[in-house]
Amino acid sequence: MHAFRQLVDCNYSYAFSIAIKILCSEDDAKDAVQECLIKVWKNIYLYNGDAKFTTWMFRILSNICFDKLKANKRRNKVLRNDLEKLGKGIHDNYSNIETALMNKELADKIESISRQLKPKQRIVFVLRDLQELSISEVSNILGMSESSVKANLVYARRNIRGMLEKVYKYEK
Numbered sequence: 001m002h003a004f005r006q007l008v009d010c011n012y013s014y015a016f017s018i019a020i021k022i023l024c025s026e027d028d029a030k031d032a033v034q035e036c037l038i039k040v041w042k043n044i045y046l047y048n049g050d051a052k053f054t055t056w057m058f059r060i061l062s063n064i065c066f067d068k069l070k071a072n073k074r075r076n077k078v079l080r081n082d083l084e085k086l087g088k089g090i091h092d093n094y095s096n097i098e099t100a101l102m103n104k105e106l107a108d109k110i111e112s113i114s115r116q117l118k119p120k121q122r123i124v125f126v127l128r129d130l131q132e133l134s135i136s137e138v139s140n141i142l143g144m145s146e147s148s149v150k151a152n153l154v155y156a157r158r159n160i161r162g163m164l165e166k167v168y169k170y171e172k
Contacts, residue, residue: 004041004044007040007053007057008037011054011057012033012037014054015033015036015057015058015061016029016030016033017131018058018061018062018065018126018127018131019032019033019036019061019065021111021126021130021131022062022065022069022122022123022126023065023068023069024111024115028068031068032061032064032065032068033061035064036057036060036061036064039060039064040057040060051140055137055140055141058141059140059141059142059143062123062127062141062142065123066119066120066123069119069122069123070119109164109167110160110164113159113160113163113164113167114126114156114160116159116163117156117159117160118155120142120152121152121153121155121156121159122156123142124138124142124144124149124152124153124156125152125153125156125157125160127141127142128149128153129153129157135149135150135153
């Protein structure tokens with residue numbers, strides 16, 4: 001039990017940050033992480049050490065988040081509770097406040113636009129571009145081939161770029 005507590009303590013924050021970026025809801029993210037930890041606890045005997053433990057755990061989490069996204073889409077549920085935006089990750093150590101504000105605005109728009117992506121594209125985008133995992137790590141977590149991860153990432157970035165161009169076109 002003590003060892004499991006250590007696993008939770010070491011991985012909860014990172015798991016939560018992934019879940020909230022995918023689900024855009026603090027409550028849904030907490031539920032997903034809790035569900036993930038329960039599944040890890042119940043299925044720890046299935047972990048065989050072929051991959052890093054965190055890869056195995058985040059694969060479970062990603063599947064749970066993916067299922068939640070699909071369920072939300074089926075019910076036409078509008079994703080609620082804006083994140084405190086990706087801007088939280090942008091540090092205020094910029095020398096130019098105006099640049100920082102423009103970067104935060106862009107990050108907020110990208111975060112908002114990413115909510116409109118298809119679930120697989122969104123998960124790949126969050127893990128690769130927002131969490132800065134390697135293609136290989138994303139592939140292992142999602143159980144997808146690296147080429148499939150790359151393809152979904154290309155489509156996600158293309159869709160985001162297209163939507164950003166529309167937003168900026170209408171703002172001018």
